[in-house]
Each structure stands twice: as C-alpha cells, then as structure tokens.
Amino acid sequence: MSKILIRGAGILGGRPQDVLIDGGTIAEVADTIEPGDAAVVEAAGQILLPGLVDLHTHLREPGREDSETVLTGTRAAAAGGYTAVHAMANTFPVADTAGVVEQVYRLGKESGYCDVQPVGAVTVGLAGKQLAELGAMHDSAAGVKVFSDDGKCVDDTVIMRRALEYVKAFDGVIAQHAQEPRLTEGAQMNEGIVSAELGLGGWPAVAEESIIARDVLLAAHVGSRVHICHLSTAGSVEIVRWAKSKGWNVTAEVTPHHLLLTDELVRTYDPVYKVNPPLRTATDVMALREALADGTIDCVATDHAPHPHEDKDCEWGAAAMGMVGLETALSVVQETMVETGLLDWAGVADRMSFRPARIGRLEGHGRPVSPGEPANLVLVDPAYRGAVDPADFASRSRNTPYKGRELPGRVTHTFLRGRATVVDGKLT
Amino acid sequence: MKHHLISAADLTRDDAVLILDTAEEMARVADRPIKKLPTLRGRTVVNLFYEDSTRTRISFEAAAKRLSADVINFSAKGSSVSKGESLKDTALTLEAMGADAVVIRHHASGAPYRLANSGWIDGSVVNAGDGTHEHPTQALLDAFTVRRRLVGRDAGMGRDLAGRRITIVGDVLHSRVARSNVLLLNTLGAQVTVVAPPTLVPIGVESWPCEVSYDLDAVLPKSDAVMMLRVQRERMNAAFFPTEREYARRYGLNGDRMARMPEHAVVMHPGPMNRGMEITAEVADSDRCTAVEQVANGVSIRMAVLYLLLGGNESAAAHTSRTDAVRTEETE
Ligand SMILES: [Zn+2]
Numbered sequence: 177m178s179k180i181l182i183r184g185a186g187i188l189g190g191r192p193q194d195v196l197i198d199g200g201t202i203a204e205v206a207d208t209i210e211p212g213d214a215a216v217v218e219a220a221g222q223i224l225l226p227g228l229v230d231l232h233t234h235l236r237e238p239g240r241e242d243s244e245t246v247l248t249g250t251r252a253a254a255a256g257g258y259t260a261v262h263a264m265a266n267t268f269p270v271a272d273t274a275g276v277v278e279q280v281y282r283l284g285k286e287s288g289y290c291d292v293q294p295v296g297a298v299t300v301g302l303a304g305k306q307l308a309e310l311g312a313m314h315d316s317a318a319g320v321k322v323f324s325d326d327g328k329c330v331d332d333t334v335i336m337r338r339a340l341e342y343v344k345a346f347d348g349v350i351a352q353h354a355q356e357p358r359l360t361e362g363a364q365m366n367e368g369i370v371s372a373e374l375g376l377g378g379w380p381a382v383a384e385e386s387i388i389a390r391d392v393l394l395a396a397h398v399g400s401r402v403h404i405c406h407l408s409t410a411g412s413v414e415i416v417r418w419a420k421s422k423g424w425n426v427t428a429e430v431t432p433h434h435l436l437l438t439d440e441l442v443r444t445y446d447p448v449y450k451v452n453p454p455l456r457t458a459t460d461v462m463a464l465r466e467a468l469a470d471g472t473i474d475c476v477a478t479d480h481a482p483h484p485h486e487d488k489d490c491e492w493g494a495a496a497m498g499m500v501g502l503e504t505a506l507s508v509v510q511e512t513m514v515e516t517g518l519l520d521w522a523g524v525a526d527r528m529s530f531r532p533a534r535i536g537r538l539e540g541h542g543r544p545v546s547p548g549e550p551a552n553l554v555l556v557d558p559a560y561r562g563a564v565d566p567a568d569f570a571s572r573s574r575n576t577p578y579k580g581r582e583l584p585g586r587v588t589h590t591f592l593r594g595r596a597t598v599v600d601g602k603l604t
Numbered sequence: 605m606k607h608h609l610i611s612a613a614d615l616t617r618d619d620a621v622l623i624l625d626t627a628e629e630m631a632r633v634a635d636r637p638i639k640k641l642p643t644l645r646g647r648t649v650v651n652l653f654y655e656d657s658t659r660t661r662i663s664f665e666a667a668a669k670r671l672s673a674d675v676i677n678f679s680a681k682g683s684s685v686s687k688g689e690s691l692k693d694t695a696l697t698l699e700a701m702g703a704d705a706v707v708i709r710h711h712a713s714g715a716p717y718r719l720a721n722s723g724w725i726d727g728s729v730v731n732a733g734d735g736t737h738e739h740p741t742q743a744l745l746d747a748f749t750v751r752r753r754l755v756g757r758d759a760g761m762g763r764d765l766a767g768r769r770i771t772i773v774g775d776v777l778h779s780r781v782a783r784s785n786v787l788l789l790n791t792l793g794a795q796v797t798v799v800a801p802p803t804l805v806p807i808g809v810e811s812w813p814c815e816v817s818y819d820l821d822a823v824l825p826k827s828d829a830v831m832m833l834r835v836q837r838e839r840m841n842a843a844f845f846p847t848e849r850e851y852a853r854r855y856g857l858n859g860d861r862m863a864r865m866p867e868h869a870v871v872m873h874p875g876p877m878n879r880g881m882e883i884t885a886e887v888a889d890s891d892r893c894t895a896v897e898q899v900a901n902g903v904s905i906r907m908a909v910l911y912l913l914l915g916g917n918e919s920a921a922a923h924t925s926r927t928d929a930v931r932t933e934e935t936e
Contacts, residue, residue, distance in 0.1 A: 364713075372808030375713040375737030375783055380807065445714035445721075489722075491691050493712030493735065 179203070179214035180594065185224035185555055187545050189521025195224060197551040200593035204547055217589060219555050225525045227259025227552035227590065229532040229541050231322070231351070231429055232405060232477035233502065235261070235292070237283060238276070239268025244482040244572045246283035249502070250290035252480070252571035254597035256502040257554035257587040258290055260533070260541040261480075265297040266327040272297035272308035274316035281318035289597050293538060296320040298339045298350060302328050307339060314346045321537045324351035326405055327452075329387060331357050336391060340400040347537060349401040349427075352391050354412070355453065359383035364493060366439040366454040374442060376492065379454045381409040388412050392419035392426045403535055404428040406479050408453040410463035417472045427535050429477035430464050432501055432508035437461075437577060447488045447495030448577050451481070468527060469518040475532040478505045482573030500571050504564060506556060507583035514558070515584065521558075540593075551594040560586035570603055605912050608720040608729040612740045612787035617764060620792055624748050625761050626908035627901070633670060634904065643915050644673035647704040652694065653732075654680045654710045659875065659899070660732050660742075664707045667906035673914075676701075691715060695724035703727045704914055713737035728913040736778045742874055743784035745905040747792055749894050750829050752901075753870045766793030771823050772814075773799045773855060774833030774882050775844075777806050781874050782833060786814045797823050801855065803844045820855055824864045831872040832857055835882045848881060858884040862892065870894050 180197040187193055187205070194209040195202060235249040244252075246263070253261045263280050265271035271280060277294040284292020296313035300306045302325045313320040323343060330336045330352060339350050360383045365371050367378025388404055392415060395402035404416060407428045419426045433451060438458050441449045449455060467473040481498025488495050509528065513519040519527065533542025543549040563582050566574040590598040597604055605619050615623070633639055649668040651661050661677065668675045680694060691710075698706055705728040708716045713735030720729035733739040751760040754768055770789050776782045776798045789796045796814035798805065809816055817823050824830065835855075837848060845851045852858075857871060865871075871887055873895045879885050887893060 367807050369808040369811040372806040372811065373783075375735055375780060377736075378807060445717045489692060491710065491712045491715040491718045493715070494691075 179212070180217060180591070180596070181209055181211045181214040182217045182219050182224060182553075182555065185219035185222045186521070187224045188525050189223050192220065195545065197591065197594045200551055202545065202547055202549050202551050205545065217555070221557065221559060222588060223521050223556045223558055224545060225257070225521065225554050225556060226529040226543060226545060227541060227554050227592065228257045228506065228528045229536070229538060230258050230261040230478050230480070230502065231403070231475060231532045231536055232326070233261040233263055233480045234266070234482065234498070235263045235280070236267065236482060238279065242484050246280065246292060247287045248570060248572040249480070249482070250284060250287040250292060251603055252500070252502040252569065253290040254590045254592070255570045255587065255603055256504070257506050257556065257590055258502060259552040259554070259590065259592050260291040260293060260538055261502075262293050262295050262322055262536055264326045265295050265324060266302060270297050270301050271295065272300050272302070274309065274312040277313050277318040277320055278316050289603070290592060291541065293322070293536060294318045294320055295326070295351065296323045298323045298325045298330050299335060304328060304330060304332055304335060307335065307342065310339070310342055310348065311346070314348060321346070321348050322351055322403070323348060324353065324405065326351065326353045329353050329355040329357060331387070333390065333394070337394050337398060340395055340402060341398045344398070344400050349403050349535060351403040351405050352387065353405050354384045354387035354391070354407075356383040356387050359386075363454070364450070365442045366456050368439065368457060370439045370442055374445075376442070381411050381456070384409055384453055385411040385415055388415050392416070392424055395426060396422065396424040401425045401427070406431050406434065406453055406477065407473060408434045408456050408460065408464070410460045413463050413467040413472055417467070420472065427474045428472070429475050429532070430468055430473045431479045432476060432505045433499060433577060434464055435461060435468070435512040436508050441577070445492045447490065447492050448499065448575055450492060450495050450497050451499050452497040465512055465516070465518055468513065469523070474535060475527050476505060476509055477532065478502050480571075482571055483575045484573060488575050498575070500569065500573055500576050503569055503571065504576060504578055504583060506587060507585045510558060510585040511583060551591050553591045554587055555589040557586045557588050558584065560584065562586070607913070609740055609909055609913065610716050610720055610729065610731045611738050612743050612784040612791070614740070615788065615791060617791050617793070620744070620747070620788060621762060621764055623744055623905065623908050623912060624751060626912060627748050627904040628757065628761060630907040630911070631901070631904040634900070640670050640672060642672045643911055644668070644671040647673045647914055648676065648702055649673045649705045649707065649910060650676045650678055650698050650703045652678045652680060652698070652706050652708045654708070654715070655733070657709055657733065660709060663899070663902040664732060664906050666903045667910055670903070670907055671910060673910070691719065692722070692724055695719055699725045699727070705730060705910060707732045709733045711735055730909060730913065733780055735780065737780050738784040739780040740784045740788070741902070741906055741909055742781050743788040744909070745898055745902040746785055746831065746872060746874070747788055748901050748905055749872065749898050750870070753894065754828055754868070764792040765789060768794045768828045769797070769826055770794045770829045770831065771797045771799055771827040772831045772833065773820060773857070775804045775835045775839060776800045776809070776833070777804045779833050785831065786812050790814065799823055799855070801845055804839070821861065821864065824861055825866065827865055827869055829870050829872060830857065830865060832882045834874065834876065834878060837878070837881070852881055856882050856884065857887050859886045862887050862890070872898060874898065
C-alpha cells in the first residue's frame, strides 16, 4: 500500500503537525515530514481525529434491504467519519445465532468502507424469554462482545440478571434499550406539556429511568458490565452519575439528536421527528450535554435508523420510529458540544472514538494518533457551514430531521487502515 | 378564518363568535319548510371517516346537503390503513376528484394536520375528531349551546362567554372533546375547570388554560354549565379507576349533585351517554340536560363552518338573504 502524508492538520484539535501513513499504520508524526513518494493531503485548518466508532447502528441487512444494506450503511458511516460501527441485532432474521452474526460480519468485510462489528441479541428473537446463544456468538468469527435486544427492552428482571452474569465469562456487555413496556404502551412521544396538548400517547421519562435504576443495581450485584443505550432524560443522567459514583461498571451513550432536538418539534406532526426514545424537553437536552461533557455519559452513538420514505410519509401514529444519523453526527456534536465550549476536539475524539471502542472492546479502533497505531483516521473541516441535503446521503434512506438545516463541519477524508474511503468529501 | 379547521386553537375570539353567529343564521334555515340553501352548489365535500362515528358523519352530511354541496361519504375503515399509505393515497384520489373540503375523522392524533399540511391536498380540511387530540366542531356546538342557554338566542349574537364558569367532568386524558373545549371556551372568555380522577388527567395539563380539580362536589355550586364526558368501561380494566360503582359515586352526575348546581346551570353531554355511569337517567332526561339540543346545534355549527371555509369570510346574513331570493325563484 502506498504512503499518504497528511500535512498541517491539528491532531485532536492541537497544533498543526504532519502525519505519515505507510500501509495500514501511522508511520510518523512530526512538525514537518518530507513527502518523498507519499501522496500529499493538504489539511491546514483541519482537525485530525481517530476514526469514529459507533456503538449503535441499524444496518437493516438481512431483511430490510429496502431501508439500508451493510454496503450502503457502511458507505454512510465512512462519509460521516466512522471507521467502525456496531450493527444492531434487530434484523430479519434476528442476529441471535452465530450464523447470522457471521453473515453480517462477512458483509462488513466485503464492503470495505468501515469495520462492522455485529451486536448479538440477548434473547431468542428479541422476545425477552430465553437467552440467545451468547457464547456461540462470542466464539464465532464475528467475536461478539456487545449484546442487545435494542428496539425492545430486556424487561424480565431475571433474564436481565442472567444475561449480565453470563457474559462475564468472555468480558461481554449488555447494552440495554431502557423502556419499561407497560409504562409505554401506545407511547408516541415524550409525556409532558406537548403530549398533553397534542393528544399523543406519552412515553414518560420514568419508563426509562426505572429500568436504568434496576439495571445498574443488577450489574452491581452480579459484578458485570451494563451499557445504557440512547439515554434521553435528565433523571437518567442522575442515576448513571450515582451508579458511577459507587464505582459500578455502567456506561452510557447519547444520540446526536437528543443533544439537539426537543419535543416541541412534534407540534409539526412530521414523523421525521418520531424516534425511540422520543425527543425530550430542553431541560433534558441541557442535562445530556453537560453529562457528556463531564463524562457521566461516555459516548455519542448515532442510533442510525434508516426507514424508507413511505414509512415516514404518513400520519404520525402510523409512522416508523427512528432517524438516520451517521452522516450528520459529527456536525451535530460540533454544534452542540464544541461550539458551546462544552467539549474540545480531544473530548470529541474521546466520546466518539476512544470510549466507544473501549466499551465494545474493539481492537484497532479508538487508538491514539501515534506512530505504530492503525491508520484509522478522519479529517474534519470545522469551518465549513452548509445546509443538510438528504439527496447527498450515502445511506439508502433519507429520514433525517436536518433537511435544509445548516450544520457546521464537514468530513473531508476518512482512512480505514490507511486506505482512503472518503477523499475531499466524496466516497471513493 | 384560516383555510382549515384542525384545532380549536386555530380560532381567534372573533372567528369563534363569527361561527356562532353564522350558526344562528343557519339555524333559522332549519325552521323553514325547505331546509336548504344553494350556497355551496357545485362544491364537493368529502366525509373521510377512518373511524366509525355515524352521529358525526350524519351531522356533517346534513350540514353539507343543506348548503347544496355534493357530498361523498368515504369510509376508509377496513381498508389497509396499517401503514398509513392509504391516508396519502386517499388524499391524492380526493384531490384528483376535486374535493373542496375534506371532513376527516381519524384514529390517529394529528392525521388531519398531516392531511392539511403535507401538500397532498388543496381543499379545506375539517377535523371531525382525531385520536385523543381534538374535535373542534364539537367544541363549537357546545359553546353555541351554552351561549343560547345562558346568554340567549338573539341576545347572544355577537357575544362571547366572558365570565361564565364551565366545568368539564370525566375522562379528560382520552377526550378530544375536552381538549377542544378547554381551548375554545377559554378563547371565548369562559373560566374552565376540568374535574376527573388524577389518572384521567394528562401529565402536562398545567399548561392548559383551565383549573384542575379532583373534587366534583366542590366545583358544582360554582358552575354555570357542567359538561359530562363519556367514560368507557374499558378504562376500568386498564386501572384508570377501580370499579364502575366507585367512578359513578365520585364523578357521576346524579339528581342530588345536580341540585347543588345553581338554578340556571345546564348539564351537557356530547353523547352517546352511559346512563348509570357518568350520568343518571334522572339527569339525562331532565330539562337541564342539553344533549338532544347539542345534536341539532351540531348541524347548524357544521353548516357555519363549511360555509365560512368554502363560501367566504363575510357574515352569512347578506348571503342568506340573497340566496333566499334565489331559492324563492327556484321554488316558484
Ligand atoms: Zn433502542
């Protein structure tokens, strides 16, 4: 593989330096490096970060290839600056066996745009009744470490306890979609002032918080790792903060949209804003930003949830839940966290690469930008300003809430083990 | 007035009074031997019902026909609505057929708003009840009924409900009637109190322009009108209240309770009534109960709404007399 010299980028937002990539690894980092026979990428004014890692992506393949495939999803990921994504298990068939996770893993390898680490289901068919073969999925070629029934909550307390205990054998983690099912029957949006006016079924904050409270207690009791998916309320932040203060092994993620959007948008009845967990209040948004800044929330995860147009071009009640996020995540984080002064770029690298890679126990991702490390890198132009145009998306689906909205920052280059997947903002 | 009627909040005080006044004029048509005006001749009104409601559909149908509109009843119930494509596809069909107004009843809150704002259709959209959101023409007919009873039929013209105290009792949480009434009655200057067990009051009600009470007996003596909402027995199974008996005992309106209301106060019910549940037969059949009048007033209100949305913004008075002349020619 040829050599690439990235010239003059601020590493993790620090002073400009040159970085030489040789083959799949970073060969040299210095104030100035002679290009020699290397291809040069002029990157003055840009930020160089480790390739982003998503703990929570829905790639839809197998089963809903009309929404997304591993190929289109990983192209979207690369365009958004990601070099690794965790593919959620709620596919058709469900990723609850070694066979299905290996298929997804292999499709990721074939795509070549981004590493795909399958997430295994916790229970058979996501039905919440019987543990899936967690060990077999771990022992498979896919090497699954993260298990989740995402889309559904593992609400049976005993099943949750057993799952947490069982994965200790191979240092796995249970990623919980915290949603008490009875409290959210018929739920359509955040329960509060707006739902009372709109007459839409309420999804109360306590339905999330009560499950998180239970699960951190369970994880503490059995001495295992639990990860909270897409935490969305100020109360959830308080519980995670308390659990961490006890030294318990809990981690949490927040989506970009929960850092930016509020339930006021539901007044439009536009299903593009329909997502699970629902958009919350401005108070929640501020609490989430602060918790991400102080590390209570470990990382940003997209919950990239592609849906075809017809599943959103209808009345609110009939619409599918979810929004795409891979291609806008970094811009939203720049707007909500960097430009507000809550995080610097090193903090962004921590919350979008180092920590998610550590939670997922991913080798080769979330590494420092240093000689000898894998050349999984992303270059960002933070000065860029532009309106989001879904027509430009690599994702097969276009259900973004940011259509026409100006967001800062742009991924100009992404490198997966030294190979450029994005050059000058275009997929290779 | 706006192009659509989706929410009671779409109406200003003056809009609402204009509708009530126009409805009074329309009511006079009902007293004539030939109950018909040529006002909307050549216009097409579609009743698009995704949910059974014979009462509401017939009311809109009668209103449109009395204005000489062509009426198409489209019952979408039973067709494939699971994914909602049918709402858009149906809208496109109605658009192609040249619907001037679409009266929509839908089980999903917000469906009429989507229909009106998604560019699927150009005609006016009238919300005839959506999910647990709103039912603005019901609120208008309730306001019309209150104004007639408390302010007077002719004396009421041009007047709102300033200073009147109106109590809404029952399943506020699931009631589109309650939502629309709270908004409209407040716009008309009334003081509104909702009374229900706490389980049937929505979280977030504090932003509503009304008082909330859990104690019916305390509120009754201070009420000029008491609006009883229909309570579905299924709510008991979902643990919103323990038993029918306990509900009736605490929140049902019986003769004793009615006696605690001021002399002039009226009892209202949007129907159909659960006798023995939220209201006893004694109350339902008393002179103070306006349930039957509300049905008749519903036609006048819906005539007024269709007229104002499709016919123009001026008072119907001039128009009515002009069309009277036309009608006379026709009948001769
Ligand atoms: Zn989820």
